[in-house]
Amino acid sequence: MGKFINKDKINNSTFLSWGYRVYTKFWYIFMSDKRFMEYAYKKYFDKDLDWKNPKSFQEKLQWLKLNHRTEIYTQCADKVAVRDFVADKIGSEYLIPQLQVLEDVKELYPEKLPDVPFIVKCNHNCGGHTIVHNKEEIDWRQERLKFNNILNQNYYYQSREWQYKNIPPKIIVEKLLLDEHGDIPFDYKFYCFNGKAETIHVSIKRDGIHYVIFFDLNWKVIPLKYREYSNQPEFSIPRPEKLDEMARLANTLAADFPFARIDFYHNKEAIYFGEITFHPGSGLQYYMPKHYNDDLGELIDLK
Numbered sequence: 001m002g003k004f005i006n007k008d009k010i011n012n013s014t015f016l017s018w019g020y021r022v023y024t025k026f027w028y029i030f031m032s033d034k035r036f037m038e039y040a041y042k043k044y045f046d047k048d049l050d051w052k053n054p055k056s057f058q059e060k061l062q063w064l065k066l067n068h069r070t071e072i073y074t075q076c077a078d079k080v081a082v083r084d085f086v087a088d089k090i091g092s093e094y095l096i097p098q099l100q101v102l103e104d105v106k107e108l109y110p111e112k113l114p115d116v117p118f119i120v121k122c123n124h125n126c127g128g129h130t131i132v133h134n135k136e137e138i139d140w141r142q143e144r145l146k147f148n149n150i151l152n153q154n155y156y157y158q159s160r161e162w163q164y165k166n167i168p169p170k171i172i173v174e175k176l177l178l179d180e181h182g183d184i185p186f187d188y189k190f191y192c193f194n195g196k197a198e199t200i201h202v203s204i205k206r207d208g209i210h211y212v213i214f215f216d217l218n219w220k221v222i223p224l225k226y227r228e229y230s231n232q233p234e235f236s237i238p239r240p241e242k243l244d245e246m247a248r249l250a251n252t253l254a255a256d257f258p259f260a261r262i263d264f265y266h267n268k269e270a271i272y273f274g275e276i277t278f279h280p281g282s283g284l285q286y287y288m289p290k291h292y293n294d295d296l297g298e299l300i301d302l303k
Contacts, residue, residue, distance in 0.1 A: 033160045037062045040160075044284045057296035061283030064258060064302070065161055068278075072256065073163035076276040079123040080170055086273050090249050094273045096265075100173035105144040105151065108171070110135045117176040122147065124167035125155040131176060131184075147171055159282040177267045185267045186237070187274060188246055192254030192262055193299035197247045199224070201261075202237060213237060217247060227286040240266045249273075259300050 031039070034051075041049040041062060054060045075081045083095055099114050100107070101123075108120070113135050120143070121129035128150050132138055156165035179185045187203040197217060204211040211233040214222040219239040225232075240246065250262035253276065263274030287293050 029157055033162070034066055036160045037065060040282070040284060045286070054302070055297050056293045057287070057300070058283050058285070058293060060297050060300045060302060061259070061279045064300075065279055065283060068258065069162045073278060074166055076260075077124075077161075077163040077278070078167045079121070079172060079275065081123075081167075082276060086253065089252050090273075094249065094264075094271055096177060096272045096274075097175040098172055099175060100171075102171040102173065103169075105148045105171070108140055108144050108147060110138070110140060113173060117178065119174050119176050120147070121172050121174070122150050122169060123172055124164060124169045125150060125153065133176070159279075161279055161282060163278060177265050177272060180268060185265045186240075188240065188264045188266060189274075189277075190247060190250035190254075190262045190264070191296070192250055192257070192260050194258055194301050195251055195255040197250045197254070197262070198299060199296075204233060204237075206233075217243075219243060223289065224292050225288045226281075227288055228281075241269065242266060242271055246271055258302060 038049050041047075041058070045058065049062055050059060051063065054063045072085075075085055080098075080101055083092075083098070086092075086095060099116075099118055102108070113132075115135070117131075117133045118135075119129055119131050128146070130138070130143055130146075151169045151171070153169075154165065156162060177185055184205060189201040189203060190197040191199040191201065199222065200215045200217070202213050202215065204213075212226055213232060214224040216222055246264045246266065249264070249271070253262050253273075254260040257278065259278065261277040261280055263277070265272045265274055287296065
């Protein structure tokens with residue numbers, strides 16, 4: 001596409017710039033899923049995607065995106081419907097209380113919302129949440145505009161992760177989890193391969209910084225980083241009291257999948273389910289050192 005278009009001329013023309021964005025949007029939408037994945041993979045890794053003999057973690061995730069498409073994937077990607085899956089597999093006691101499930105932004109008025117701290121997010125996408133400690137301090141008009149925009153998006157077209165395509169969009173008002181210091185608790189993300197947890201990615205957000213650190217199941221630090229998120233915390237991360245229980249629960253939830261990332265929050269002495277992710281970063285995250293991209297790929301048994 002690029003060789004037919006003078007991008008300097010586009011950048012200097014408002015009309016041409018708008019037209020180019022519209023053209024690009026429709027080009028992405030109508031591109032086949034396979035072609036889209038090949039294009040994205042080439043863009044991020046500067047090499048062709050090998051469909052016949054995928055080896056790296058990222059290649060195998062693209063293969064799974066294209067070939068593993070069942071209704072259970074849609075249920076598990078839906079932050080409302082997944083609760084039934086989790087309750088059936090490990091029990092409802094691990095679910096974060098959902099205070100409201102809304103289908104219209106007209107419900108996002110402070111007088112209609114809870115008085116306790118909560119988080120507002122959608123069930124059909126990734127990101128775009130709002131943390132609310134005091135609902136009187138939030139610009140709800142702006143929030144209604146924001147969530148109306150999100151409700152009208154189909155996340156599938158951004159990543160071609162099929163499981164998001166047919167999720168009925170909703171707004172979730174969920175109890176805000178806080179630790180004993182009043183902070184968001186650590187997010188423990190278990191990388192599970194063929195139903196077995198192998199690696200733990202701990203995600204910490206403090207003072208506007210997103211820290212990521214990897215551990216093995218014995219709580220030994222792994223020198224593994226995302227290229228995009230390489231901040232390493234200077235403070236120590238103690239072994240969670242219920243690490244073994246979280247790993248066992250992750251294995252149970254991931255039992256039916258070649259790969260799944262199972263997320264939990266460890267809030268004081270309690271464990272809460274976060275989400276199930278089948279293709280972290282849409283399978284386009286690069287890991288450092290380089291060999292981990294193939295090491296993780298070897299753990300996925302494609303069937």
